[in-house]
Amino acid sequence: MAERFQQPEFNENSHLLVPTIVERPAMAFWCSPKSAGCTDSDISALYQAFYQIIGPLKLLDKHESGFLTSVANSDAQAYPTASFQIIKAVSLADVTTIPIVQRPAGQYVIATAMNDMGSILHTLDNIQHYVNQHQLTIATQMWQLNLNEQLTSKAGSQYISIEYQLI
DSSP: OHHHHTOOOOOTTSOSSOOEEEEEOOEEEEEOOOOSOOSHHHHHHHHHHHHHHHOGGGGTSOSOEEEEEEOGGGOGGGGGGOOEEEEEEOOOTTOOSSOEEEEOSEEEEEEEEESSHHHHHHHHHHHHHHHHHTTOOBOSEEEEEESSSOBOTTSSBSEEEEEEEBO
16 A cells, blocks of 8 residues: 555646657557447446456556557547547456556657547657658657556546657
8 A cells, every 4th residue: 555655746847748758668458359449438337347357446546557558650640539448557467367468678659648539649749740850750649647646537648648660
């Protein structure tokens, strides 16, 4: 419990929407089935089913969580209808009944956004512009990670990290 409460708080005064390149380690995540839709009720149903499978106590640990979304080329127009999966960092390696997705180690273009449609779309546009300006190539999967444990009604924190692997 002490480790859980030592999680650093996100600094709201940091630069939002500004893409940068960071090195990320390989990491395993449990993943839900792909979404059937993007409505609030679709997200809620998928979230509830996922945490019933991995266990409601996983809501209390401080392991990374978020969404894995298929949005090629950081295309903001594709985001509202893109399929996604809920992800949670694997904390018990011996649990083999839950599908696992691997985030590869490497360099990632990341930017922080507020967890609302306008900010996410603007951040995706900024990432796309940054990638084009620096002549980079990114993977098609967007890692949308929560920056704290206080989740909103859409199973995400107020601020999120949007990340694309450089390839």
